[in-house]
Amino acid sequence: MSTYDSSESRSTLKIFAGFGCFVAVLVGGGIYFGRESGREDDPTPTKEQVSPSQAKLPKAEPVEGTPKPEDPFNFNPEPVAPEKDTVAPDDPEQVLADLGMGLQELSPTSLLKKIAESLEQGDFEKAAMIIGREALDEKHLEALRKLASSGEFRLHAQNPITEIGELEPNRRVRWSLNLESDLGERIYFDLLRNRFGKWGVEKITIPAKKIAPESPTTTVEVEDSLGITHAFLQAVLAQRFDDAKEFVDPSLVSDAKIAGLCIIFEEAKYRLRENKPLRAMFNREQTAGFIAHVQDELGEKAADFGVTVKRSSSAESWKVTEINLDSLLADYANRVAGGDVYYTPLIQNPEGGDTLILYFGFDEDLLTQRTQKQLNIVAALLKLDPEKKLTLSGHTDSLGSDSYNTTLSSKRAEGVKTYLLNRGVPNAQIVTLAEGESKPRLPNQTETGEDNPTGRRANRRTEIYLDF
Numbered sequence: 001m002s003t004y005d006s007s008e009s010r011s012t013l014k015i016f017a018g019f020g021c022f023v024a025v026l027v028g029g030g031i032y033f034g035r036e037s038g039r040e041d042d043p044t045p046t047k048e049q050v051s052p053s054q055a056k057l058p059k060a061e062p063v064e065g066t067p068k069p070e071d072p073f074n075f076n077p078e079p080v081a082p083e084k085d086t087v088a089p090d091d092p093e094q095v096l097a098d099l100g101m102g103l104q105e106l107s108p109t110s111l112l113k114k115i116a117e118s119l120e121q122g123d124f125e126k127a128a129m130i131i132g133r134e135a136l137d138e139k140h141l142e143a144l145r146k147l148a149s150s151g152e153f154r155l156h157a158q159n160p161i162t163e164i165g166e167l168e169p170n171r172r173v174r175w176s177l178n179l180e181s182d183l184g185e186r187i188y189f190d191l192l193r194n195r196f197g198k199w200g201v202e203k204i205t206i207p208a209k210k211i212a213p214e215s216p217t218t219t220v221e222v223e224d225s226l227g228i229t230h231a232f233l234q235a236v237l238a239q240r241f242d243d244a245k246e247f248v249d250p251s252l253v254s255d256a257k258i259a260g261l262c263i264i265f266e267e268a269k270y271r272l273r274e275n276k277p278l279r280a281m282f283n284r285e286q287t288a289g290f291i292a293h294v295q296d297e298l299g300e301k302a303a304d305f306g307v308t309v310k311r312s313s314s315a316e317s318w319k320v321t322e323i324n325l326d327s328l329l330a331d332y333a334n335r336v337a338g339g340d341v342y343y344t345p346l347i348q349n350p351e352g353g354d355t356l357i358l359y360f361g362f363d364e365d366l367l368t369q370r371t372q373k374q375l376n377i378v379a380a381l382l383k384l385d386p387e388k389k390l391t392l393s394g395h396t397d398s399l400g401s402d403s404y405n406t407t408l409s410s411k412r413a414e415g416v417k418t419y420l421l422n423r424g425v426p427n428a429q430i431v432t433l434a435e436g437e438s439k440p441r442l443p444n445q446t447e448t449g450e451d452n453p454t455g456r457r458a459n460r461r462t463e464i465y466l467d468f
Contacts, residue, residue: 102132104198108175108191111199112161115189116177120155124148135190135201143206154180164188165226165278165290172202174226188222225288225309228318229278232307233292236261237271241381249310249319255466256354257323259381260346263356263374264328267345268335269297286311288318294328296335303331336370345374347441347463356464358416359457363400365411367419375416378464379423386426391465392416393433397456398444402436410434412462 105111111130118127124144128136147153155161156178164174171193176186190203207221220231228247235243236258244258264270272278273293281289287310296302306324311317329344347355356378358371367375382388394413396405413432421427437444442455 099128099133099136102135102200103130104194104196104200106198108163108173108199109161111191111201112175112177112189116153116155116160119144119148119153122148122151131201131204135204140204140206156180162186163275163277164230166276166280167224167226168283169280173199174222186221223317225283225318226278226280226290228309229288229290229292229307229320232320233272233278237265239266239377239380241377242384247320249321252321253323254354255381256356256464257325257346259377259466260354260356261323261325262377263345264325264332265294266373266377267370268302268332270294270302270328271297273301274299281306285314302335303328356466358462358464360412360460360462362397362456362460363408364460365408365415367415371416372419375419376423378466379420379425381466382420382425382429386429388429388466389431390420390425390429391431391433393435393439393463393465395435395439395441395459395461395463396437397459398437398440399456400437406434406436409436416462416464 103111103114105114115127115130118124118130124141124147127144127148128141157180159178162176162178164176166173167190172190173193174188174190176188179185179187186207188205188207189201190205191199192202193199205222220227222230232244232247235241235247239262241255241258241262244262245255248258271294273295275293277293279291279293281291283289287308289306289308291304292307293304294302305326305328306322307320308322309318310321311319325346329346333344345356345358347357356374358367358374360366361368378390382390392413394409394411396409396412398405400408410432413434417430417432420430437459440455440459441461442458443452444456444459446452
């Protein structure tokens, strides 16, 4: 046999030997696994383990009471009761710890409506989540919980949400939720707008003491620059002179100006505008300025005026120090006085301060319905303090003799006095003067010597000097 044949035979032998080993491994493994499947602890015997006699026996029925083996593919475990929380779900401390940054909305009204809806549903935790961690503390949460759990949280039907005004131009504003109750409770929300134009709650104020709106009071629910300005204007709108006076610096804002503002608001039926009623011009640590926007009784835009408030230090209260009525008086003249800008209830006194003024028709000393309304306000002011004094100064235009005009001016002053006496003002509080035509407000004639009806109209008057 050649070398080539011998090598080929050895190679063939190796292949058969390898294949034999592979078969042996397979057979051995099958025997091993077959035995494993039939081990004593396996309840299912193999076919080879069942004897012929056993195979012929009928299938044994299970003995009654013997538990059936569980099917691992149809396992239904008994329900396990969850562990009880050790902290109540409405605990303010726990809620505060779980709060996030709060909800952001494009519209302040949308944000406040969601807060209100949560409280109406009794879910104070949801309301707290909308408000956010930064604006709340445990006292706020407890107050919200009481409101929500009372079941009586209801918004005012006609005026549920109110914009109070701006704290910072175009960035920080104050709104309120107004509750349906006899006391007129409010919850105040200071909102901050982020760089994406969305509003979130920065601060919440829940006043502890509730006062009926019609009850005279100097209580301020939010004691900052905006809060004082808002409270002052609300007192003026309600014709509460004594309350309004508590919010001003008397050395800078006269009683006559406060009374005049009350008269203007009453006669022209002004009220603060619903949209941006108070806009901040500036709001610094010790001084702030706001523009007050008013609308007429039909809700149409009317006019505006400026209010400045100051304080000497952060520990002192804010006071109204200036009221600029120029724009408001011009609108008032158009609405009430037929466009006559001089026909105003408030004028600058040449001797300083402000003076209230009443006007009369030509050669008349009778009080019109309009002047009677004005005097009702003055009478209420005088009755607040028996020590207050009032000087009534009667005037006429230049038509007629000096003696006639002096008499007529006296009748005008005395007519005002009589009305006040009938309103309950003591005689000792009133002083009258008859000035005749000696102190005109405006020229009775033009520069060319012609008659000046507008000037004469402004001169037929009685001025009221409030010595408060």
